[in-house]
Amino acid sequence: MGTASVRSTLAGSGRTLTPLILALYLCLYLLPNLTLTEVKAANKPAGAASEITIDQSAKASLPAPAESTEGDDSQDALEQWAAALTKLKEDIQMGRSEPEAADQFYLELNEALGLKRQQLRQALGSTSPYPRDERQPPTTSKDSADPEKNEIETAPQHDGEAARPAPPSIEQLKSDMDSLYELRVSALSIVTADFRARILGTGLVGVRSLKEEIDFLYLTLNYHRHMLPKAGKQLTERFLSAPLPFFFKTIQLTIVIVVFVIWRRWAFEGLPKLRNHLLAIKPRKQIHVSLARLIWYVNRVRLPIEIFLFLTVALSILGLRQELISSLLLTKAQYILMTWFAVSLINAIAAKRLERLDRASAKIRLRTVWVVAVWLLVTGLLVDISEDFTGKATMHEWAWMVGYLLAFPLLGVLLHWWRPEIYEELENYPQSTPLTEKILQHKTGFEGYFWSALGAILLLIDGVRLIALKTVTTTEEGRSFIANLSRIEALRASERRKKITSGEPISRHLRELLYEVDGRLVESAGLEALEKMVGLARRRQQGEALIVAERGGGKSQLFARLEQRLEDKMVLLDCPPGGGKALLIEFASALDLDATDLSPETVTNRIAEGRISAVGIDNFHRLARPAMGGQQEIDEMIALIRKVKAELFWFLGFDWAAWQYISRVRANRLFVQEIIQLPLWSEAQIEELIEHRCHHAGIEPDFSELILPRHFEDSSFDTLEDQNRNGFFRILWNASDGNPVVALQLWMECIRVAEDGTILVSLPKLPSTVDFEDASITVLLILRVIAQSGYASQQEIIDSLRFPGPDVAGALHLAESNEWIEYVDGRYRLSWKWFRTVTRVLARQNLLVRRTLVV
Structure with a gap:
């Protein structure tokens, strides 16, 4: 706090505070008068700490600023005090002086400040109730009653005699007092902790310090009241002059x-x-x-x-x-x-929410808000005003203490108002615990206040937890984080309780029903991408767009929905694993053309005749192989597409893993208008998919046997099963990384059939990666080729990696025996059971770029 700023804040007129300060001042005046620098050794008991004495050895080592009298230059004295304080701070910091020296300096400075206050009081002619400082020499003596002596003392001096120096003005005394007080507040910051505690505390020393600060404030207000006529005169003169x-x-x-x-x-x-x-x-x-x-x-x-x-x-x-x-x-x-x-x-x-509250609750809430607001207002005003007028000293600490003391009756009033509401809320608490039951047993009597306070704390913690949970789960990153914590805690809890879900795995027929597409779609999945694709197709312009999604991410479903929206104006193909020739045969068949005469001109004419506006080729990445020259068939097909001169839009589907490879080796050749990346499915979309498939299979799963950590879940649900259901789908969504097919596969592993036919649900659990992470680099590279290609034969893997045939055959046998891959129509692909685990491990080994929920 600078000198000018403190002095300006200390120089307040504050007439509205005068009655309050006078009343408090008079009350404190009745307390014992304690002089900080007096030592009453005769009356002081052994070990007493109520008085502060001056260590003479420490006092002798202190700098000795000159005492200023009426004839001294007060400015020089203040500069000496300031220089002494600065030097003392440096000495203590450098270890040249003991910290106790600051205590002695504070006492001497406080004594000088008391003398300056007494001088200002006499100059103002104040009738302050503050007692005369015994250290100030009296201005009159018994000899002053002699009129003859007074007459001699007041007689004019001879011309040759030195003139007596004029007494300092009121303004000078006020300025000196403010400067000394600023030094006092500054010195308080370097005193020892014990000394500071006494000065700022509520003992006799603290009371004495508070009385001195109140006297300082009283003199400040009295000074400004004394200067009001002069200020009014100056204002009048300024107005008359300008x-x-x-x-x-x-x-x-x-x-x-x-x-x-x-x-x-x-x-x-x-x-x-x-x-x-x-x-x-x-x-x-x-x-x-x-x-x-x-x-x-x-x-x-x-x-x-x-x-x-x-x-x-x-x-x-x-x-x-x-x-x-x-x-x-x-x-x-x-x-x-x-x-x-x-x-x-x-x-x-x-x-805005009163409709969910009864009238009594609304009134209590309104009264609570007002009472707490008034308490904050009073505490804030007391602290701020005390700091502005007296700095961070005793009055400032006492202002905080008053605020703390007012909090206790405030808490009692609030508990009295809210006790019925607290107990009613605990009775309806969805998760009864021994603590809540104990609280509900003490509703009356004085001890009821304690238990109701404990219940209020419990409800507040739960409310803060719910608010934090809802805030965190507004983003996919937050939901993924909470889901991970829930899954880990749930697995630990199940292991501690040795909880094993009873029942038998579901039948093969039920698996087929759950996996079977029944025509019911999750409309919100890929809706934005679908609308963009429809808009591109209806523009009747030539162009290409790439549709990129993870395997099982809904890309094929999106193509089917696009074909349905465009009715008979779209040709939809699925690129077979056989390569470019097989694709051209299917393309010619779809256009009723001969595959041997499939030229750009014939394709253009047939497109114009059929008024076709879009062609979709799903799994277009199957034309590429991660090997030297493996992109030749993609280049040939792209060249054919661009030679077709028709108002036709081509949509080419790529798997995410394959696209990461192709985009790097063919980035300078794939000049397309749009690259549409399908987002991973949300938690709600995964839940809707499972509900559709369960409805199609005719089953109703039971979530009541799940053991989930309650502190990570929303407790606002009506039943425990609903809460478990919400937590389960969050864990399932996180375990699948938003992949609907992976989520469906995990769902099939989570449900079991009890003896009575009930479908019981257990926690989703991905296969362990312990054995997989110990696999050789040869196996990992082969799995990467399969992941990037979608489907790959043994010879294609050999051509891609240039590995010996026996090594590749052995690695494929190991992967197939562990069910990491599966053999389909002469080619290998990642199995759905291990798909998510394999992609995660390959990504951790920096062998694959995997799409994740958290970017």
Whole structure:
């Protein structure tokens, strides 16, 4: 705190605080008078710590600033005190002085400050109830009653005699007192911890220090009251010498007042009308609803904002923003206005939800908000005012203490109001625990306050947990993190309880029903990509778009939905594993053309005849192989596509793993208009898919046997089964990384059939990666080739890696025996059971770029 800033804040008129300060001052005056620097060795008991003494050895090592008298230069004395404090700080920091030296310096400085206060009090002619400092020599003696002696002392001096120095002015005394007080506050920061605790505490020493600070504040207020006539005279002289600025400020202030009044009158009816006008707009858009909601909130909280803006502008016009009045009015008014604004905003938010509260709860909530707001306001004002006027000293600490003490009766009042609500909430608590049962057993009597406080803490912790949980789970990263924690904790809990889900695995027939496509689609999955593809196809322009998705990510379903939307104006193909020749045969068959005469001209003519607007080729990546020259068939097919001169849009589907490889080796040749990457499925979409398949299979799973960590789950569900259901699908979504087919495969492994036919659900668990991670690099590279190709034969793997045939054959046999891969139509592909585990391990080994929920 700088000298100028502290002095300006200390120099407040503060007439409204005078009665309160006088009352507190008179009360403290009745307490024992303790002089900090007095040592009463005769009456002091052994070990007593209520008085602070001066160690003479430490005192002798202190710098000795000169004591200033009426004839001394007070500025020099202040500079000596400041220099002594600076040197003491450096000495303590460098270890040249003991910390106790700061205690002695503080006592001497406080003594000098007391003398300066006494001088200012005498100069003001004050009748302060503060006792005369015994260390100040009396200004009169018994000899002063002799009128003859007084007459001699007041007689004019001879011309040759030196003139007595004039006493310091009131302004000089006030400035000196402020400077010494600033040094006192600064010295308090370097004293020992024990000494500081006594000065700021509530013992006799602390009371004495508080009385001194109140006396300092009293003298400050008395000084400004004494200077009011002089300030008024100066203001009158300024007005008479330059009246135009006064008139200009008056006009500006009048305009501000008029605008403020006009706005207040208009806003009373204008804001509701404006809100109703926005809500009446048809068709109503989200921006209209948001603006209407904003206007409603503004109308509920505008009054404190209006007053704050008015005070800010008015003080700026008057030129008082940097003056003391700004500190007293604007700065202190901020606490009141901010508290008012916060209460109004909370009330406005609560008003939106009153339909879920009964009338009694609404009243209690409103009273609670007001009481807590008043407590915060009083505490904040006390602390801020004490810091502004007396710095961070004893009065500042006592202000905090008053705020803390007021919190205890406030807590008792709040518990008295909320006890019925607390017990009612605990009775309806969805998860009964021994603690909640213990709390419910103590509803009456004085001990009921303690147990109700414990119940309130429990409910508050649960409420904060739910708020944090909802905040975290608003993003996919947060949901994935919570799902991981839930899965780990659930597995640990199951192992501790040795909980094994009873029942038999589901039958093969039931698996086929669950995997069978019944025509019911998850409409929200890939909807944005579908609309973009429909728009591209209906533009009737030539172009290409690549559709990229992870295997099982809904790419084929998206092509089927696109064909349905375009009706008979689309040709849909699925690239076979046989290569480019097999694809050309299927393409010619779809257009009723001869595969041996498939030229760009014939394709163009047939497209025009059939008015076809789009061609979709799913799994287009099967034309490529991760080997030298393995992209030749892709290049040939792309060349044919671009030679077809028709208003036709081509959609080419790629698996994510294959696309990561092809885009790197063919980045300079794949010039396409759009690359559409399908997002991974959300938790809700995975749940909807499982519900569709269970409905098709005619089963109703039971989630009641699951053991999930409650602290990671939302406890607002009506039943434990609903809560388990919500937590299970979050874990399933995380385990599958948003892949619907992987999620469906995991779901089949999670359900078992009990003896009574009930479908029981257990936790999803991916296969262990222990054995897989110990596999040789040869096996890992072969698995990468299969993942990037989708399907790969043994010879294609040999051509890609240039490995010896026996090595490749042995690795394929190992992978197939462990069910990592499966053999389909002469080629190998990753099995669905191990698909997610294999891709995760390859990604950890930097052999594959895997799509994840968290980017």
